[in-house]
Amino acid sequence: MLIDMHIHTDFSPCSIIKIPQLLKRAQKVGVDGICITDHNTIASKSALGKIADNKGLCVIVGIEYTTSKGDFLIFGSVEHIPAKMDAKDLLKWVQKEGSIAIAAHPFRKDRPFDTGLLQSLKIIEGLNGRNKPHENELCKNWLQKHGGGMKEIGGSDAHTLEEVGQVVTVFKKNIYNIDDLVRELLYGNYSPLKRNP
Numbered sequence: 713m714l715i716d717m718h719i720h721t722d723f724s725p726c727s728i729i730k731i732p733q734l735l736k737r738a739q740k741v742g743v744d745g746i747c748i749t750d751h752n753t754i755a756s757k758s759a760l761g762k763i764a765d766n767k768g769l770c771v772i773v774g775i776e777y778t779t780s781k782g783d784f785l786i787f788g789s790v791e792h793i794p795a796k797m798d799a800k801d802l803l804k805w806v807q808k809e810g811s812i813a814i815a816a817h818p819f820r821k822d823r824p825f826d827t828g829l830l831q832s833l834k835i836i837e838g839l840n841g842r843n844k845p846h847e848n849e850l851c852k853n854w855l856q857k858h859g860g861g862m863k864e865i866g867g868s869d870a871h872t873l874e875e876v877g878q879v880v881t882v883f884k885k886n887i888y889n890i891d892d893l894v895r896e897l898l899y900g901n902y903s904p905l906k907r908n909p
């Protein structure tokens with residue numbers, strides 16, 4: 713099952729993707745699911761609620777949460793997430809809620825991630841569609857040295873329609889909802905994949 717885990721809609725100030733077009737595009741490029749991860753907001757949830765039929769596409773709303781130590785992709789009970797926590801409080805909250813925190817594009821030059829903190833995470837975004845190739849390479853090298861037991865996802869980080877589905881996570885098991893996703897991220901088998909849809 714292919715899921716693009718990192719997509720911004722126009723609820724993010726930097727993205728031009730509208731939700732109805734996103735759903736069509738995702739189906740066209742052959743992914744089975746998408747995660748909407750807008751910057752510090754889950755506003756897409758109410759817009760999605762008005763769309764009656766996703767035509768079999770699994771649509772999950774997470775959030776890309778900004779902290780001074782790096783950006784996190786958060787999946788789980790994001791509708792209750794307090795705003796503007798620092799990284800330490802965010803990770804405490806994630807733990808308490810049984811949610812998931814993933815280091816987003818940890819080696820991107822303009823959005824660096826605290827490498828000490830990185831070591832304490834279980835999952836990182838090893839492949840990001842907006843990273844420069846050498847930034848993904850840095851991540852790969854870091855994982856080889858320090859990432860024992862760590863799992864990796866991939867996401868396009870799409871801000872335009874053309875980017876959707878270019879980088880995905882391949883899951884062994886099927887995922888139909890947020891509970892499936894959280895369970896598979898914690899215990900399942902998956903890996904990032906770059907594709908040319």
Ligand SMILES: [Zn+2]
Pocket residue numbers: 720724726727751871
């Ligand atoms: Zn953005």
Ligand SMILES: [Zn+2]
Pocket residue numbers: 718720776816869
């Ligand atoms: Zn992003």
